[in-house]
Each structure stands twice: as C-alpha cells, then as structure tokens.
Amino acid sequence: MTAVTPARIATEWWRDAVIYQIYPRSFADANGDGIGDLPGITARLGDIAELGVDAVWLSPFYTSPQKDAGYDVADYRDVDPLFGTLDDARLLVERAHELGLRVIADIVPNHTSDQHVWFQAALQSPPGSPERARYVFREGRGTDGSEPPNNWTSVFGGPAWTRVTEADGSDGEWYLHLFDTSQPDLDWTNEEVLEEFDDVLRFWLDLGVDGFRVDVAHGLAKEEGLPDFTPDDTAGSMGGDDHAPTPYFGQESVHEIWRRWRTVVEEFGPDRILTAEAWVNPVERMALWTRPDEMHQAFNFAFLSAEWEPAALREVIDRSLLAFGSVGAPSTWVLSNHDVVRHASRLALTAENPQGHGIGPESPGLPIPELGLRRARAASLLMLALPGSAYIYQGEELGLPEHVFIPDDARQDPTWFRTEGERYGRDGCRVPLPWETDAPAYGFSATGATWLPQPDEWAHLSRAAQRGVEGSTLEMYRAALRERAAHGLGHAELIWRDAADGVVSFDVAGLTVVANLGETPVAIEGELVLASAPCDGLLEPDTTVWLRR
Numbered sequence: 416m417t418a419v420t421p422a423r424i425a426t427e428w429w430r431d432a433v434i435y436q437i438y439p440r441s442f443a444d445a446n447g448d449g450i451g452d453l454p455g456i457t458a459r460l461g462d463i464a465e466l467g468v469d470a471v472w473l474s475p476f477y478t479s480p481q482k483d484a485g486y487d488v489a490d491y492r493d494v495d496p497l498f499g500t501l502d503d504a505r506l507l508v509e510r511a512h513e514l515g516l517r518v519i520a521d522i523v524p525n526h527t528s529d530q531h532v533w534f535q536a537a538l539q540s541p542p543g544s545p546e547r548a549r550y551v552f553r554e555g556r557g558t559d560g561s562e563p564p565n566n567w568t569s570v571f572g573g574p575a576w577t578r579v580t581e582a583d584g585s586d587g588e589w590y591l592h593l594f595d596t597s598q599p600d601l602d603w604t605n606e607e608v609l610e611e612f613d614d615v616l617r618f619w620l621d622l623g624v625d626g627f628r629v630d631v632a633h634g635l636a637k638e639e640g641l642p643d644f645t646p647d648d649t650a651g652s653m654g655g656d657d658h659a660p661t662p663y664f665g666q667e668s669v670h671e672i673w674r675r676w677r678t679v680v681e682e683f684g685p686d687r688i689l690t691a692e693a694w695v696n697p698v699e700r701m702a703l704w705t706r707p708d709e710m711h712q713a714f715n716f717a718f719l720s721a722e723w724e725p726a727a728l729r730e731v732i733d734r735s736l737l738a739f740g741s742v743g744a745p746s747t748w749v750l751s752n753h754d755v756v757r758h759a760s761r762l763a764l765t766a767e768n769p770q771g772h773g774i775g776p777e778s779p780g781l782p783i784p785e786l787g788l789r790r791a792r793a794a795s796l797l798m799l800a801l802p803g804s805a806y807i808y809q810g811e812e813l814g815l816p817e818h819v820f821i822p823d824d825a826r827q828d829p830t831w832f833r834t835e836g837e838r839y840g841r842d843g844c845r846v847p848l849p850w851e852t853d854a855p856a857y858g859f860s861a862t863g864a865t866w867l868p869q870p871d872e873w874a875h876l877s878r879a880a881q882r883g884v885e886g887s888t889l890e891m892y893r894a895a896l897r898e899r900a901a902h903g904l905g906h907a908e909l910i911w912r913d914a915a916d917g918v919v920s921f922d923v924a925g926l927t928v929v930a931n932l933g934e935t936p937v938a939i940e941g942e943l944v945l946a947s948a949p950c951d952g953l954l955e956p957d958t959t960v961w962l963r964r
C-alpha cells in the first residue's frame with residue numbers, strides 16, 4: 416500500500432519540518448533562580464541549531480501566576496518576569512532567525528488565568544454583565560444554586576466549576592474551568608473574545624514569530640445548553656476518546672474559529688503556521704483540523720499513543736498519511752511532549768497508563784530503563800524516516816527517561832493536587848535538562864538550583880557527555896536529521912515492504928527502513944546508513960536501521 420505526502424513548495428517549509436519543543440522552565444536558567452528563562456534559551460540555541468532542526472516551539476512564557484506552568488496566561492502580550500522581558504523575546508527570535516531556526520509560540524485560547532484583567536473584572540461585576548459574558552458563568556443547580564451547573568469534571572480532576580462570592584458577600588454564580596480553578600474558560604461565542612485573540616496573534620506575528628502551537632484546539636466551543644457528560648474512564652485526560660460528540664471537546668463550531676485565525680496568520684505571508692493540539696480520535700477526525708482553510712498541522716497523538724507493536728504502528732502510519740493527505744496536509748509525528756510520560760519510559764511500561772496520569776514510585780508496571788531507552792531510540796529512528804513533519808521534545812535527543820522518583824513534596828503539577836496524589840501528573844517529563852556532566856544542576860543553572868529535582872544518574876546523559884560520542888543518542892539524532900534532510904525523507908513517498916513477523920519495513924527515497932519490534936533477531940541485507948543499536952547483519956529486537964538500497 417502506498418501513501419503520498421504532497422511535494423514541498425518553497426514557502427511550505429512546515430510540510431517536512433522537524434520542530435524542537437522547548438519547555439522554557441526546564442531548558443536553561445541564565446539568572447540562577449532554578450527556573451529556565453528566555454536569555455538561557457537564547458544562549459543555548461546554537462546547540463539546537465546544531466542538531467539540524469528547522470524550528471523551535473516554545474511552551475508559554477507569558478505573564479502568568481504559573482498555576483499550570485504558564486498555561487494560565489494573565490497577559491498575552493507580555494513576558495513573565497520569571498522568564499525575562501519582551502526584549503528578551505525579541506532577542507530570542509532574532510537569534511533563532513540568524514541560526515536559520517523558525518520560532519513557534521504557544522497560544523492558549525481556551526482559558527485565561529484567573530489573574531487576567533478580564534477575569535478580575537468579571538469577579539467584580541454582577542451576573543449578566545458584559546464582563547461576565549467573556550467567560551462561562553452560570554447559575555448553580557438545586558433550589559439554592561449550591562450544585563454546579565452540570566456534571567463536567569476538570570481535566571486535572573475534581574469538578575469543572577467553581578462558585579464565586581458576589582460583591583454583596585452572597586454565594587454567587589459558578590464559572591467553568593475545564594482545567595484548574597485558576598483557568599476560567601472563555602466564551603468563544605462572544606465577538607469581543609474573538610477580536611481580542613486576532614489582535615494577540617498579530618502582536619506576536621509582528622514581533623516576528625513564525626506561527627503558533629494552539630493549546631486545546633479541540634476545546635473552546637461548547638455545546639449549547641452545556642448538557643451533562645461522563646467521559647470514558649480509559650480516555651486520556653485531554654479528551655481523545657472515540658466518543659462523539661463530547662459537549663466541550665471537538666464541537667463543530669470550533670472550526671469557524673480556526674478559519675478566522677488562518678486568515679489572520681495569512682495577513683503576514685504564506686509561511687506562518689498554526690499547529691493544533693487537538694486530542695481527538697480517530698486520526699481521521701483529527702485531520703479535520705488541518706483542512707486547507709484551517710490549521711497547517713496537528714500533533715499526531717494517535718501515533719504517540721500507538722503500542723510498540725508492528726501491526727498497530729503500521730496501521731497508524733498508514734491511516735495518518737491517508738487522513739492528513741486527504742485534506743492536503745502533511746502528517747506530523749511525535750513521541751513525547753510536556754504532557755506525556757517520556758517515550759524512553761513509556762515504551763517499556765507494562766501497565767495501562769492513560770495520558771496525564773503520569774508515573775511515580777508506586778505506579779504499577781514501572782519500566783526497565785535499558786529496555787525503555789533501546790525502544791525509544793528505535794522508535795525515534797523510525798519516526799524520523801517518516802514523510803511529513805516531526806516534533807522532538809527537549810531531552811529526547813539525549814534519551815532522557817521520565818523522572819519517576821520525584822519526592823511527593825517536590826511535585827508541582829496541579830493534577831497531583833487536584834487528585835490528592837492519586838495521579839502523579841506530568842512533572843516527571845518536565846525535569847530541567849542536563850547540559851554538562853560535572854557542573855551544578857548539570858549545567859542547567861550556575862547556582863545548582865532547579866525547580867524540580869534532577870535524578871542523580873543523569874550525568875552520563877548530559878549533552879556534553881554525548882556530543883561527538885559515536886553511538887550516543889544525541890549523535891544518532893544528529894545523524895538521522897542530517898540523512899533525513901539529505902535524502903528528502905520528509906517529502907518522499909513511503910512504500911511498505913513485506914516483512915517477517917514482528918518487523919515493520921518500508922522504502923522511502925532510496926532508503927529502506929527496518930524496525931524489529933519482535934522478540935527474535937532477523938537477518939537484514941544492505942549498506943547500513945544508521946542504526947539505533949549496534950547491528951552487523953542481524954537486526955536485534957527493539958532496533959531500527961536505515962539501509963541504502
């Protein structure tokens with residue numbers, strides 16, 4: 416079976432781009448307070464350019480009380496002092512462009528922080544006021560309104576509604592927050608909200624960013640009447656179940672917003688992009704976010720969520736290429752981000768672990784680190800050969816695992832608090848990066864301060880320990896990106912090959928890729944271009960190779 420990715424044209428750089436996600440808090444800390452910042456990023460951008468990626472995407476660095484690590488924005492047009500200043504953002508964009516890297520900003524339109532001036536004004540204004548109409552305020556149920564307006568639960572656990580106290584001291588209305596209490600949902604049927612965000616997009620496009628990663632792009636629109644809904648237990652916390660329709664995720668009317676945003680980014684030329692974070696299943700449905708007049712890309716969470724198993728992998732690759740191809744979009748490929756267990760751990764878990772739950776010391780089926788790393792390298796090498804655009808999450812190029820043993824009192828994810836420790840949440844994938852082997856905080860911060868503790872055994876995983884070392888994960892990524900570009904894999908045609916049990920194999924632009932996901936070694940022939948583990952004619956389990964045909 417053959418699936419084709421449309422050929423690339425000059426301005427459509429994103430069709431085959433490799434985009435590196437920077438999580439600012441944990442990338443590099445320039446001022447020693449233990450939290451990564453924009454000057455820290457700017458200083459280290461050269462290392463990222465050297466990897467061979469085309470762009471960086473930065474998780475939010477806007478003014479924020481940091482209740483959800485910056486996904487709770489209090490001012491969309493400024494930088495939080497924790498991360499620097501607007502000038503630091505300008506310098507970062509300038510430096511990136513000098514290095515040939517595009518910059519994707521993260522925008523969070525589903526909700527604001529409760530510290531946003533709009534929400535503060537809403538709290539001070541009476542029910543029915545225009546200030547409240549920017550958010551989703553409703554009266555409670557029951558005779559005294561003491562029950563929430565419906566049964567929706569927050570993604571982070573607990574109810575999705577919080578009751579306010581009115582100016583006269585009485586118990587008042589409830590407001591909706593699909594995430595933390597400190598993240599009130601905006602009402603996207605309100606024209607004022609639409610206009611405000613058009614303007615925010617223009618602000619950052621003017622400053623020079625090349626596009627946006629759009630947070631909760633399946634949210635925003637809610638079904639009229641806000642009917643009760645109970646999600647499937649097995650669904651990841653961001654949604655992503657096969658139920659259609661969910662009254663707060665994947666509503667048809669959300670697409671109107673993306674059509675509007677597309678026209679805004681196009682004011683700045685054809686090469687600025689929108690990428691959807693839309694946790695919807697199946698992938699055919701997700702492709703709707705990337706129709707020609709909507710977004711350019713969507714994170715392929717079906718691929719990220721696929722089992723390490725040949726039939727599953729082949730199916731998701733096929734379906735992705737076809738689904739995105741059918742709307743003229745490239746498929747994306749992604750294995751890790753700041754919301755999921757790092758794939759160097761996830762691929763070796765032996766117990767169910769829905770997205771967002773995270774893993775910690777007491778989790779069942781904890782991974783064997785060596786197996787996890789081996790599989791992660793094999794999976795990454797397979798991913799980087801696929802046609803379309805690939806996303807890399809900071810640290811995966813070092814083979815970083817999830818930090819499982821974060822002490823309870825160091826945890827920060829609201830999920831941990833809102834579920835009273837029942838779910839560990841996402842801290843384990845957000846630990847500050849190791850840059851050096853023998854420096855305080857492995858070079859993350861000169862003072863040795865880190866907002867989350869780093870594991871003791873990360874010294875050998877630091878960038879310095881891996882740079883120039885044959886066979887290191889870092890050098891494997893660099894080589895893969897070099898060959899990917901040289902062979903034009905990102906815009907080539909993928910043709911499946913018949914393969915032995917346990918094996919996935921395809922041809923792409925003069926190369927043959929073979930991944931052994933089974934339990935026994937298999938013989939391979941051809942000139943070795945790259946291998947995720949040592950290989951001399953026999954492909955061991957959990958290994959991927961690229962061969963020249």
Ligand code: NOJ
Pocket residue numbers: 483486487523594630631692753754
């Ligand atoms: C998705 C983001 O990636 C996640 O980190 C955040 O908690 C939620 N959206 C809410 O903004």
Ligand code: CA
Pocket residue numbers: 444445446447448449450451452497
């Ligand atoms: Ca700092």
